[in-house]
Amino acid sequence: MDCLVGRTTLRTMAGEVRIRKKILERMAEEASRTPKQECCGLLAGREGVISEIFPATNALWSATEFEIAPQELFRIFRAIRDAGLEHMGIYHSHPGGPAAPSARDIERAFYPEAAYFVISVEAKAFEIREGRVEELQIRMV
Numbered sequence: 659m660d661c662l663v664g665r666t667t668l669r670t671m672a673g674e675v676r677i678r679k680k681i682l683e684r685m686a687e688e689a690s691r692t693p694k695q696e697c698c699g700l701l702a703g704r705e706g707v708i709s710e711i712f713p714a715t716n717a718l719w720s721a722t723e724f725e726i727a728p729q730e731l732f733r734i735f736r737a738i739r740d741a742g743l744e745h746m747g748i749y750h751s752h753p754g755g756p757a758a759p760s761a762r763d764i765e766r767a768f769y770p771e772a773a774y775f776v777i778s779v780e781a782k783a784f785e786i787r788e789g790r791v792e793e794l795q796i797r798m799v
């Protein structure tokens with residue numbers, strides 16, 4: 659996120675984020691709709707549960723980074739407020755994986771109270787033996 663234009667509500671429980679199943683499904687749909695670029699948007703809800711999704715345009719049209727234009731961000735924050743909801747999260751996809759924040763994501767995470775969802779469609783395989791983790795190459799045959 660490029661700039662701080664709205665307030666975020668603190669999650670009720672440290673270490674966890676509560677979200678409706680349909681919103682997780684909608685995020686996966688949004689990600690699969692733009693397999694060549696990162697999708698992004700805001701998440702809102704009330705009483706500690708994310709229940710609404712506000713898809714946004716990735717102003718960078720990029721497969722490796724995203725940004726929501728300030729005007730759109732402002733419009734979404736207003737829509738969230740008008741609906742009597744609280745901003746609780748930010749989501750974006752990593753079309754090529756991994757499902758973890760990039761260095762840029764971490765550097766530009768301006769909402770410390772928000773839950774950052776990173777959606778990826780990739781599958782990874784690992785060997786885990788006596789606490790040692792090694793990634794396995796997945797070969798489609």
Ligand SMILES: [Zn+2]
Pocket residue numbers: 722723750751752759760763776
């Ligand atoms: Zn990212």
